[in-house]
Amino acid sequence: MALVHNRFEDQTFRMSEATAGDFFALLKPRVMSLVVFTAFVGMVAAPVTINPFLAVVAILAIAIGAGASGALNMWYDADIDAVMTRTVNRPVPSGKVTPHEALTFGLVLSVLSVMTLGVLVNWLSAALLAFTIFFYAVVYTMWLKRWTPQNIVIGGAAGALPPMIGWAAVTGAISFESVVLFLITFLWTPPHFWALALFKSQDYERAGIPMMPNVAGEASTRRQIFAYSLLLAPVGVAPWLLGYTTIGYGVVSLALGIGFVWYAWKVLRMSDSDRVMKPAKALFGYSLLYLFVIFAAYLADSVIERVFALGGA
Amino acid sequence: MSDDNLVTLTDKQKKARRSRNIAIGLALAALVIIFYLATIAKFGPAILDRPL
Numbered sequence: 041m042a043l044v045h046n047r048f049e050d051q052t053f054r055m056s057e058a059t060a061g062d063f064f065a066l067l068k069p070r071v072m073s074l075v076v077f078t079a080f081v082g083m084v085a086a087p088v089t090i091n092p093f094l095a096v097v098a099i100l101a102i103a104i105g106a107g108a109s110g111a112l113n114m115w116y117d118a119d120i121d122a123v124m125t126r127t128v129n130r131p132v133p134s135g136k137v138t139p140h141e142a143l144t145f146g147l148v149l150s151v152l153s154v155m156t157l158g159v160l161v162n163w164l165s166a167a168l169l170a171f172t173i174f175f176y177a178v179v180y181t182m183w184l185k186r187w188t189p190q191n192i193v194i195g196g197a198a199g200a201l202p203p204m205i206g207w208a209a210v211t212g213a214i215s216f217e218s219v220v221l222f223l224i225t226f227l228w229t230p231p232h233f234w235a236l237a238l239f240k241s242q243d244y245e246r247a248g249i250p251m252m253p254n255v256a257g258e259a260s261t262r263r264q265i266f267a268y269s270l271l272l273a274p275v276g277v278a279p280w281l282l283g284y285t286t287i288g289y290g291v292v293s294l295a296l297g298i299g300f301v302w303y304a305w306k307v308l309r310m311s312d313s314d315r316v317m318k319p320a321k322a323l324f325g326y327s328l329l330y331l332f333v334i335f336a337a338y339l340a341d342s343v344i345e346r347v348f349a350l351g352g353a
Numbered sequence: 354m355s356d357d358n359l360v361t362l363t364d365k366q367k368k369a370r371r372s373r374n375i376a377i378g379l380a381l382a383a384l385v386i387i388f389y390l391a392t393i394a395k396f397g398p399a400i401l402d403r404p405l
Binding site: 057058060061063091094097 | 360362363365366369370372373375387388390391394395
């Protein structure tokens with residue numbers, strides 16, 4: 041018997057064929073782009089400014105932190121990703137990256153991003169980033185996702201935190217204004233994901249994930265989507281009502297909110313026998329547009345207000 | 354050690370390793386530059402104007 045195990049003779053061992061692109065895919069670039077955008081809005085909306093280079097560093101650290109939580113999610117969820125059409129081509133289930141590589145990559149980037157943000161920007165934003173990574177990778181991925189149909193409601197907090205992190209990076213504090221930005225994404229998450237879960241319910245069923253349509257039924261999910269859209273619409277307008285923005289943002293957010301309720305109403309009126317589910321697909325598409333435009337409007341409002349303030353000074 | 358005990362990488366594995374190496378090298382270089390510039394940004398240009 042050999043005293044030393046030669047791992048190269050182990051049939052399960054193989055040299056990695058993962059490229060840098062495969063590791064980049066682990067970061068969930070599309071989710072990361074949304075995180076970067078909302079964090080940037082939080083930074084610009086803040087009443088003070090920081091050194092532009094440190095602002096870039098903060099955005100980069102937040103992006104890497106969000107990507108790290110995505111890698112940890114893909115490591116843990118590889119078994120269910122493998123049976124869902126939407127996720128079967130991800131790097132781990134497709135065999136391009138091993139689970140061990142994904143775990144190591146996610147952990148290293150988590151520590152690196154939090155430490156960089158803490159050392160170079162401030163420790164409050166670093167603590168918020170660490171909490172976001174923990175909340176997404178542990179609380180949502182390892183616990184809520186496979187346990188309760190409220191998974192994306194509570195787990196949505198992780199995706200909603202980036203504007204608060206951006207705000208905290210600039211101000212070193214948390215304010216009610218940044219909490220309102222958090223609430224917009226937090227209340228947007230359930231109707232967005234439940235619209236997807238309606239027309240992908242077979243995927244979730246196969247993977248054994250207790251999404252709302254699979255647990256409470258489609259009719260209940262449609263009612264809950266509509267209820268959340270009724271909550272989201274006024275919260276979207278809240279920054280103007282509370283005096284944080286000009287009427288320009290108020291008009292845009294009101295129109296977007298009415299549109300959201302209209303699309304959710306169409307989903308509510310959807311027939312039980314409808315298997316094509318065009319209204320649910322339309323709401324899913326519109327919800328992506330909603331979040332992007334409402335944050336873009338907030339950003340534009342903040343920039344214009346700042347330019348006018350400079351002009352008046 | 355004879356060559357029999359070594360692993361011979363396929364072309365695909367060599368290409369993937371090169372891609373990873375380049376990415377790690379670029380990331381490390383970026384980190385060095387980021388920390389250098391961020392130090393100056395945090396302390397200000399006065400950091401360069403000190404008795405040696």
